[in-house]
Amino acid sequence: MDITEVPLNQDGKGKKSKSKRKNVSQEGNGEGSGVETKEKMETNQPVTSTFPPTFSVSEIKNKQRRHFMFMKLKQEKRKQKMQLRKKRKKEREALGDKAPPKEVPKTIENQRVYDETTVDPEDEEVAFDEGTDEFSAYFNGLTNPKVLITTSDRPRGRTVRFCEQLATVIPSSHVYYRRGLALKRVIPQCVARNFTYIMVINEDRKVPNGMVLCHLPDGPTAHFKVSSVRLRKEMKRRGKDPTEHHPEVILNNFSTRLGHGIGRMFAALFPQSPQFVGRQVATFHNQRDFVFFRFHRYIFKNEKKVGIQELGPRFTLKLRALQKGTFDSKFGEYEWVLKRHEMDACRRKFQL
Amino acid sequence: MGDSSRLCSVWLGSETGILKGVSVARKQAFNFCNTSRLSRDQEVRALCWGDPAESELLVGCVDGTVLTFSTEKGAFTDMENVTRMRQSPTHAHRVATGGKENGLKIWDLERPEEAVFTAKNLRDDWLDLRRPHWVRDVAFIPDSDKVVTCTGYHQVHVFDPSSPQRRPVLEAEYGEYPLTALSLPASGNTVAVGNTHGQIALLDLRKGLVRGSLKGLSGGVRGLQCHPSQPVVASCGLDRFLRIHSLEDRRLQHKVYLKSRLNCLLLANRDLEDAGGVAGEAGPQEVKEEEAEGSDDEVWDAMERVGEGPKRRTPEEEVVQKKKRKRD
Structure with missing residues (x-):
């Protein structure tokens, strides 16, 4: 002792x-x-x-x-x-x-681990791959987006309103009641009716918590987690309801190969020619692998000042998986799957 | 171009129709294709060596053509519903095929009228329902007649054509996603399988248990191959990476980003870390091919210490001596 x-x-x-x-x-x-x-x-x-x-x-x-x-x-x-x-x-x-220059604060974004898949705009091979992928028809102006928005079966409460408000953001979108239909049987019908996207909002205890975004006719399919949904009614200093003009789309920080694919997926939701009369902008901002969606109206007050007004809704997406082909969770091949505790072990490594 | 192709020890085919070579020792990747006239019709689906000396590479494309790496063209006969076709390493005239709703069949190319072995479907399940087939990959187990398959219903089956039983002699399951690729390591008794979620596991072929899993993948596996002599396994797939894992500590050794989705992969017989020493190549290569047939744990243990440069020769000589002793 x-x-x-x-x-x-x-x-x-x-x-x-x-x-x-x-x-x-x-x-x-x-x-x-x-x-x-x-x-x-x-x-x-x-x-x-x-x-x-x-x-x-x-x-x-x-x-x-x-x-x-x-x-x-x-x-x-x-x-x-x-x-x-x-x-x-x-x-x-x-x-x-x-005086010595001020120190730049360290954040985990500017300390980011270099990702070798970061897309170099001059890369021929990547350009070819992207030029011939599933979205190439949209980016070549051959197809116009047509989006079907639906929910999990028997939606309640906020999910229904969320879908309605999403439909006002995305032009040429149609909200349908799910009616207990299997997604794999809905997809061929959508393809026959020339839809280019099917978007399914999942809910848990009346709160939207997931989103499946499936590009038609032949994929890919992305699974997202949806969090912090703020509907229009809950927003402060909100502008008047959005008009039916085609919005502009801003995609921020989608730098890696996977991020590029996801960015292209979001871009293809909206018609390619924005109507600037409407002065509306939809923003997908990626920060630390979370994608923040905001919808704004802007106005040029004079040559220097711009005013913006949020129109809502706002929500946050996090990518869970990207699957090749249309929705098939059992036999589909996954291009990327979030593996928790394996991929996010390093806080400074980002996937998008 | 000729120089760089000699360096490469791993070959990969991509969805965009590019044939890629990777030199692990120099950490370089090369594209062997004219990038100006690419097309998705030329998607590479299969790769194999044209001759035992590994000077020619056969490339099977999705549109049904076979290209040799020296740009000669031949015809590719297509069978229905066949997703995989594998040649036996010991008996070159034996070929195994399998596909969706098309069970494993072993063919003798000298008598192509009838299959030598046709697998029977699994027994009906406890509800008396038929169980569907879907062979995704096949491999011949060296030193025996046995064939191992993996299915789209996450099963691994071992068939034994020499026994009267036409159903699998071993059934194992791994995970809950379709298994897409398999490969047999040089040191026997295990099989490496990969699935669509990017999980690779080593299964024991005696009891069908998981021995270990390989980590670091983020997308579905399309191609998987173990090195014929070293304890390493290379995998490629939809996440556009070539990954080389060690089979001993299951650690990731190399990771190469190759820009396109990769469909298939082929390893050269020579040492992976070998920087492509052209002179005096034939000698050690032959030695290794011999060893590939007689797989013995002791020999592999001795093999690990193969280093680079002039030191490399001594352990190989030892191995040869050991072999000789055994033969005596």
Whole structure:
């Protein structure tokens, strides 16, 4: 027992001295706070000699006192931060033009791991592959989009309204009641009626939570997770209801090969020639593999100022799988499947 | 072009009709096709070596033509509902075919009127319903008459034509998605299978249990091949990557992005890490071909330490000596 205890105490002393050193450095930054911490350390010293040495707020057993101490700690930290900021700002001002350039904050986007599938616009092979894929008929102007929007069986509540509002966003779209039909039997009928897309909104407990987007006549099919759906009624500072003009489409940040495919899929939902009179824009913005959809109306107030107004709905998509061919979850071949804990183990690696 | 083609140890065919070669040692990929006149009709569906010396490559296209890599053309006879056709490595005149609603058949090319072996369908299930067939890939197990198949209903079957039983002698299941490709590693008793969800597993051929799975794939597997002598397995598929896994620790060794969806793949017999030393190639290659027939765990254990450059010779000589001892 003795032997085990002795090193523990030594460790404690070492830690204590470390924390003291920290306090000293803090003193250099902010004088007032430093004194306070010193006092605290003195009060804690007798405690630390008998009990486990490091002091942490979570060890206080009285809830009220713990809360109080925690608030105090937070305040202190903030104070120090503000002081440091002020100091830096003063230094910058003193240096004037000679000041070193501001550091770019590190985010996981700008620290992104390089993806070798990033599309190079001059690549002949990729251009050929994209030029002859399933969407080439649309991009060559041979077909016009015609979208069928339906839901899982017996939709309730928000899902129905969500579909209706999606239909106002996507021109030439038709909302149909599912009537318990099997998707694999609906698809040939849609192909016969010249639909180019079938969009199925799935719901869970009256909340839309999934979307299957299937390009017709021969795929591909994408499975998305849908989250944070905000319908028009729930939006603040919303504009008047959208007009029937063809909107412009903005696709942001779809850089990898997979992302390109998904971007092309979204683009092919809308007619190719936007009607600029309507001044409406549909945006698919990809950030960290989440695709944010927004629908806006813009106005040029003068040469410099532009005003935008959100029309809604807004929602977020996350790609779950991309399947080659039309919807066939049992025998279809998957081009890409999200494998959780395997693919997203690295937070700085993005798929789209 | 000739120089770069000699370097390549892995060959792949893509959906866009491009024949691709990859040199693992130099980490380079080459396209052997005129990119200006590409068409989807030329989609590569099958690849095999034209001759044992591996100087000619036969390319089977989707429109029914066979191209040799030196641009000679021949006819390709098409059979109905056949998704896979494989030639036996030991008896060159034996061929196995199979497809959707078309069970495994083994043909003797010297007597092409009748199949040598026709597999029987599985027994009806507990509801007395017929079970559908769908052979997706076939392989001959070396050293025996047995044939292993994988089906679109996630089953792996082993057939034994030498026994009177025409139903599979071993049935195993893996996962819940259709199995698309299979390959037999050089060290026996296992089979590597891949499915449409990008999962590859090593199954034990004695009991049909999963020995391990290979990770890192993101799309369905289309082509899978084990190296004839090294413990590595190469896979390609819809995610446009060539991946080479080690069979021992199941770790990903190489990963090459090849821009098009890949349909099939073919490994050269020589060492993967070999940078294509043209001089003195014939010697070691022959040695390896011999070994491919007599698969013995000890020999493979000795094989792992094959390195690059001048050091390489010594372990190979040892192997040869070991072989000799065994023969004695």
